Amino acid sequence: MDRKSLIASSQAACDALSADDDGLKREVLSHAGNRWSLGIVYALGVSGRLRHAEIGRRMEGVTQRMLTRTLRQLERDGLILRYDYQEKAPRVEYELSEVGFGLLEQMIPLWGWVIDNANEFRQARTAFDKINPQQRVE
Amino acid sequence: MDRKSLIASSQAACDALSADDDGLKREVLSHAGNRWSLGIVYALGVSGRLRHAEIGRRMEGVTQRMLTRTLRQLERDGLILRYDYQEKAPRVEYELSEVGFGLLEQMIPLWGWVIDNANEFRQARTAFDKINPQQRVE
DNA sequence: CAGTATCCTTGCGGATACTG
DNA sequence: CAGTATCCGCAAGGATACTG
Numbered sequence: 001m002d003r004k005s006l007i008a009s010s011q012a013a014c015d016a017l018s019a020d021d022d023g024l025k026r027e028v029l030s031h032a033g034n035r036w037s038l039g040i041v042y043a044l045g046v047s048g049r050l051r052h053a054e055i056g057r058r059m060e061g062v063t064q065r066m067l068t069r070t071l072r073q074l075e076r077d078g079l080i081l082r083y084d085y086q087e088k089a090p091r092v093e094y095e096l097s098e099v100g101f102g103l104l105e106q107m108i109p110l111w112g113w114v115i116d117n118a119n120e121f122r123q124a125r126t127a128f129d130k131i132n133p134q135q136r137v138e
Numbered sequence: 139m140d141r142k143s144l145i146a147s148s149q150a151a152c153d154a155l156s157a158d159d160d161g162l163k164r165e166v167l168s169h170a171g172n173r174w175s176l177g178i179v180y181a182l183g184v185s186g187r188l189r190h191a192e193i194g195r196r197m198e199g200v201t202q203r204m205l206t207r208t209l210r211q212l213e214r215d216g217l218i219l220r221y222d223y224q225e226k227a228p229r230v231e232y233e234l235s236e237v238g239f240g241l242l243e244q245m246i247p248l249w250g251w252v253i254d255n256a257n258e259f260r261q262a263r264t265a266f267d268k269i270n271p272q273q274r275v276e
Numbered sequence: 277c278a279g280t281a282t283c284c285t286t287g288c289g290g291a292t293a294c295t296g
Numbered sequence: 297c298a299g300t301a302t303c304c305g306c307a308a309g310g311a312t313a314c315t316g
Binding site (some may be wrong): 006051052053056064065067084089090092112 | 297299300301314
Binding site for chain 3 (some may be wrong): 034
């Protein structure tokens, strides 16, 4: 995409966002930067319906607390569905919602783009850190 | 995109990410959830090179501190370029880098997707909050 | 004008221990 | 098994005041 049409389409996309939508946008997209959110979305997208413990096993390093919390946030935003079987030996399964699949679909080109530019990011980092020994960025 | 090909392409995209890349991915995408980052990227994308104060004027509600900090982070990640004219009356301009334009380009479909699903997100929220009066999610 | 410095509150992420 | 409860350190975001 050339810059003129890029700018035009970004204006169109941004003008369609009200002030309320702006907050919503950041809340939804905050999952992108979260430690576990997208990993869980990916796991559920690839494997379908999974039990709590099974997700935990696939997310290397996650603690019970963070797993539960992240699942709650995803559920709250409607990205995953929670099925509690109400059995005495607890049994809860999670599944991507339609919107959750949509998010996964949106993320794929983004991941590809990050990979394609990984070296540029790393170079920018080291160049910045060299110029700004340890001041700045706090 | 149907689910089978969605899953296949997400696996391809995710397998291409090493453990290191995974951290990088979250760092880059964390801008998506930040309060001011994408607003600044958008402003610079639409208007080209801008002075510090001019950006501040366009970002309703930003404080000096957050503006400077966010600009530093964007600069550190190579998304924007900083031009200090070294004049006695300070004069600093910022501009999107090539990578920064790339990010803006990546974000546009994402914004559109959020708008298209805004009602679903809001409904999920209120439904969740009704079921979970004030427990959960902390 | 383009920042720093200081103080504050909130939430993220994690460690550990406990429960029905 | 699927969570809570309690603790911690750190960073995000903001309010306010100051500086070359």
